[in-house]
Amino acid sequence: RFDVVGFSAVVSTAYAYTKFITQLIREESANSVIVVGGNLAASAEVLLRLTETDICVLGDGELIFADLVEFLAQGGTKGGALRDQLGLSFLDDGEFVFTGYRAPPEGKAISQPDYQILAEDGSLHHYLPTDPWWLRFDEAEPPDGMSNMRSATVVTTKGCVAKCTFCHRFEKGYRMSPAESVMTHVRHLQEQYNVGFVSVGDENFGSNKDLSREIAVGFHELGIMWRVAGVRARTVDLDTLRFWKAHGCVEVTYGIESGSQTMLDVMQKNTTVEMNAKGLES
Secondary structure: OOOOEEOOOOOOHHHHHHHHHHHHHHOOOOOEEEEEHHHHHHHHHHHHHHOOOEEEEEEOHHHHHHHHHHHHOOOOOOOOHHOOOOOEEEEEEEEEEOOOOOOOOOHHHHHOOOOHHHHHHHOHHHHHOOHHHHHOOOOOOOOOOOOOOOOOOOOEEEEEOOOOOOOOOOOOEEEEOHHHHHHHHHHHHHHHEEEEEEOOOOOOOOOOHHHHHHHHHHHHHHOOOEEEEEOOOHHHHHHHHHHHHHEEEEEEEOOOOOOOOOHHHHOOOOOOOOHHHHHHHH
């Protein structure tokens, strides 16, 4: 019976599930305010009219959502005053309202989760699991001394360098958190929660080569094993991959999407089948 339930949906293929889960939430908790963010919120009016969504967050949601929760905690409701909160869409007596975009936080303002809240309510293992993560590397046993270590997802950049047609961007630009800030967070996870493996949750890791090298060196100095998803095949080469591997990287995942050049062009992936093949061969 939460007062507010917020979740994120990334692309249009998540619509059916979003509709299902908002209906499920409404059946179980009729008075909860249901908030949907992420790229799917580009279709805010559809979500608001055809699902149980109450409010959509449009843009990087950390500050927008925090302000919305504060507004609701003080007794605010959908209507006049909510129109002053930038970055939101909602229905007001059937009228679709978009309050306008809010400036996204700069790279240095990218914040990291406070896991203490999750530790206190007993749900930490869902977010920093001790599951046998090493099995993804075809290892029957964990590396020496890492059997009881947790894994964590860490974000080092926000934004994207591409304009794929299946996705949507509220803000322009590629914003990078300083490597020192990332390492401070990872060191805290290591010391406080025994984290030994990190999954980098960026959409475009490696697009800034200098930052990716700093991050790799930092992970290595901390003794962290790591993987990265969301790498563009055209932004890496064999030397880069070798450098990452030498500094603890054990997996790289590319956003290839299709083996058809026609489809890549339709999706405006700004890459070629040959580039993707070269990335895999590397």
